[in-house]
Amino acid sequence: MRQEIMLAIFITILFISTVISQENGTITEIPQEVLDNSTATSIPEEILTFLLMGDTQFHFPCEQDNVQCKHVSKKNRARFFLDNELEFLPGVEVNETVRQGKESTTTLESRFANRVQRQALDALIGSMDYKPAALIINGDLTDFGHLHQLHEFRKVWYDNFPIPLLLGLGNHDYDNNVNDCVLNFCAHTMLSWYTDYVKNHSIVADITRKPVNMDVEYTGSLAYTERVCSKNGKMCAFVIQLNNAIDYNVTVSSLFVNWNLVPPIEYLSKELIILSNTSLPILVNLHQCSGTRSVKVKRMLNSWMLNMKATFKSNQKVPRLGVFYAHVHGRHEVVLECMGGYKIPFVYIGSVPNNRFSKLDITSLNATITGYKARDSLMHNGEMLEKLETVKLWGPCTGTETIRFEDHATRKRRNFIRRARNQAHKSDK
Numbered sequence: 477m478r479q480e481i482m483l484a485i486f487i488t489i490l491f492i493s494t495v496i497s498q499e500n501g502t503i504t505e506i507p508q509e510v511l512d513n514s515t516a517t518s519i520p521e522e523i524l525t526f527l528l529m530g531d532t533q534f535h536f537p538c539e540q541d542n543v544q545c546k547h548v549s550k551k552n553r554a555r556f557f558l559d560n561e562l563e564f565l566p567g568v569e570v571n572e573t574v575r576q577g578k579e580s581t582t583t584l585e586s587r588f589a590n591r592v593q594r595q596a597l598d599a600l601i602g603s604m605d606y607k608p609a610a611l612i613i614n615g616d617l618t619d620f621g622h623l624h625q626l627h628e629f630r631k632v633w634y635d636n637f638p639i640p641l642l643l644g645l646g647n648h649d650y651d652n653n654v655n656d657c658v659l660n661f662c663a664h665t666m667l668s669w670y671t672d673y674v675k676n677h678s679i680v681a682d683i684t685r686k687p688v689n690m691d692v693e694y695t696g697s698l699a700y701t702e703r704v705c706s707k708n709g710k711m712c713a714f715v716i717q718l719n720n721a722i723d724y725n726v727t728v729s730s731l732f733v734n735w736n737l738v739p740p741i742e743y744l745s746k747e748l749i750i751l752s753n754t755s756l757p758i759l760v761n762l763h764q765c766s767g768t769r770s771v772k773v774k775r776m777l778n779s780w781m782l783n784m785k786a787t788f789k790s791n792q793k794v795p796r797l798g799v800f801y802a803h804v805h806g807r808h809e810v811v812l813e814c815m816g817g818y819k820i821p822f823v824y825i826g827s828v829p830n831n832r833f834s835k836l837d838i839t840s841l842n843a844t845i846t847g848y849k850a851r852d853s854l855m856h857n858g859e860m861l862e863k864l865e866t867v868k869l870w871g872p873c874t875g876t877e878t879i880r881f882e883d884h885a886t887r888k889r890r891n892f893i894r895r896a897r898n899q900a901h902k903s904d905k
């Protein structure tokens with residue numbers, strides 16, 4: 477009897493290890509320590525974790541619902557006649573004093589939100605046995621590409637973060653400031669810094685440099701694809717970064733440098749064909765993905781899914797593809813789109829001005845995404861993290877599902893509004 481149990485456990489271990497090692501397409505040898513262990517529960521399941529957020533955006537006001545941040549700016553707002561969104565109250569005569577007050581209040585809120593976010597992420601990473609493979613920041617690193625804003629981004633995040641960073645640019649880094657700063661210096665600052673960043677990290681980005689007469693010309697989408705693995709290399713995923721938007725293109729001329737940025741849509745199309753035979757998850761990242769842009773992304777992924785459906789079926793694999801973005805600071809939600817009968821998550825990953833972020837955990841058997849609210853520890857009795865819902869990704873589906881991440885404060889507010897509405901409704905009768 478006992479021997480039978482042992483045999484059953486052994487077969488279970490063998491089966492699970494086979495599933496794990498098939499990830500690479502080949503059945504590798506089962507590690508000795510797995511065979512030696514006598515209980516199935518002690519098999520270390522390899523987890524590949526990513527942290528995701530957007531919009532560090534030095535310096536931009538906090539979201540209205542970020543109660544802790546609005547608490548910090550309360551005195552300043554009263555002093556400089558600012559409302560909750562840091563707009564001047566009606567009837568205020570705007571002079572230099574209050575204009576500067578608005579700017580300093582914006583900086584105050586942005587620094588608070590970034591500090592709280594950084595401390596929460598440090599605490600979360602510090603508490604994890606298996607460190608995340610990277611923090612993905614999907615654009616708007618700065619508010620306008622000014623040098624002092626980039627320096628602050630470097631100081632707070634880039635120069636000393638405990639795990640690797642995978643960065644993208646957003647509309648505030650270049651799109652918004654094209655033909656606005658002197659000599660296009662703001663856009664040029666961010667674009668040249670970004671090309672430096674990818675080069676320093678041996679990331680191959682879609683950009684070529686060539687001399688034209690006295691000038692230098694850069695051409696490409698700046699998109700890149702990185703294969704990222706868990707510590708022991710058993711679980712891997714492809715991270716694609718498309719920067720601002722699927723259809724964004726622009727030419728920027730600065731002193732002796734021309735940037736000819738093409739839309740990343742072709743890059744994505746080619747990359748999906750190259751990766752069509754992979755069994756690894758594909759994580760598509762970009763800054764903004766709403767309206768017609770979202771339609772364009774969906775159309776592309778939908779046709780890819782239809783082409784690939786038969787291949788996935790014959791390989792008995794579930795497609796593991798997802799799209800991750802930020803830009804709308806107040807949104808933090810997962811929409812599980814149903815494409816070719818499989819769930820394809822479209823995720824607002826959370827923003828710094830809202831003190832939200834997400835954690836994506838991928839194993840060989842399943843994957844989840846969990847929302848978090850970063851909290852100022854002094855205001856919350858030492859608590860730096862509020863864990864929100866956990867959503868299962870991928871697998872078969874029958875229809876679209878939407879899951880919004882809600883924290884304590886937003887839930888309270890929503891309930892309050894609902895109650896008020898109900899009461900108004902009752903008194904109407």
Ligand SMILES: *[C@@H]1O[C@H](CO)[C@@H](O)[C@H](O)[C@H]1NC(C)=O
Nearest residue numbers: 499500501502504709712756
């Ligand atoms: C599979 O494993 C081999 C070594 O065993 C390694 O060189 C290769 O990069 C792996 N490929 C994938 C897709 O994991």
Ligand SMILES: *[C@@H]1O[C@H](CO)[C@@H](O)[C@H](O)[C@H]1NC(C)=O
Nearest residue numbers: 508509510512513514518519
């Ligand atoms: C067995 O499992 C334990 C606890 O999960 C672990 O510490 C140990 O390294 C594993 N391997 C062996 C050979 O005991």
Ligand SMILES: *[C@@H]1O[C@H](CO)[C@@H](O)[C@H](O)[C@H]1NC(C)=O
Nearest residue numbers: 557568569570571572573574
């Ligand atoms: C600036 O405007 C504010 C609000 O209208 C006013 O209270 C303040 O006295 C003004 N300051 C100066 C120096 O004019």
Ligand SMILES: *[C@@H]1O[C@H](CO)[C@@H](O)[C@H](O)[C@H]1NC(C)=O
Nearest residue numbers: 669670671672673674675676
């Ligand atoms: C890239 O590396 C150079 C040389 O170490 C350094 O001076 C520069 O600041 C780095 N840039 C980025 C964006 O990491």
Ligand SMILES: *[C@@H]1O[C@H](CO)[C@@H](O)[C@H](O)[C@H]1NC(C)=O
Nearest residue numbers: 723724725726727737738739
């Ligand atoms: C680039 O954008 C312009 C409009 O700003 C558009 O007319 C042009 O077709 C775009 N080029 C590509 C390659 O999409």
Ligand SMILES: *[C@@H]1O[C@H](CO)[C@@H](O)[C@H](O)[C@H]1NC(C)=O
Nearest residue numbers: 748749750751752753754787
């Ligand atoms: C994918 O694999 C199938 C056979 O398994 C092959 O026919 C097809 O050409 C491959 N596609 C690519 C893009 O490599």
Ligand SMILES: *[C@@H]1O[C@H](CO)[C@@H](O)[C@H](O)[C@H]1NC(C)=O
Nearest residue numbers: 521839840841842843844868
């Ligand atoms: C995912 O799989 C792991 C083990 O492989 C298991 O512990 C965990 O509960 C699963 N999660 C979900 C949400 O099914």
